[in-house]
Amino acid sequence: MAGPGPTPGPSPSMDPDARVFVISVAAELAGMHAQTLRTYDRLGLVTPHRSPGGGRRYSPRDVALLREVQRLSQDDGVNLAGIKRIIELTEQVTALQDQVEELTDELERTRASAEQATAGVHASYRRDLVPVRRSTAVVVWKPRR
Secondary structure (H helix, E strand, O other), rough: OOOOOOOOOOOOOOOOOOOOHHHHHHHHHHHOOOOHHHHHHHHHHOEEEEEOOEEEEEEEHHHHHHHHHHHHHHOOOOOOOHHHOOOOOOOOOOOOOOOHHHHHHHHHHHHHHHHHHHHHHHHHHOOOOOOOOOOOOOOOOOOOO
């Protein structure tokens, strides 16, 4: 009989935010004990959604985060407070990247709108007017009385 190998993860086609796994399944997928998931929830490391009855429901994204917590703790020796800060900063970076993307899209739309408005103004110019060279002559105007 083969020893325990890597636990298969959720299907790649599954919605990463679907709240589908009960704690026992999420623990198995993450390769942890269910009590560890409860502890991580209590510490605010991985906060699953709750069912109407109060049971924890984990998403594939939560399971991936549990695996990352385990990797940081076991492989990199990061303590739980450090892991919590890493998670917070990662979420902040993601939110800022999303905001930059939204602002970039808005800027592109605004530029396109400005170019279209400028083209409309240029198209409205009268064609019977012709530019005249500027003169350096001084003209004195005196009003008639």
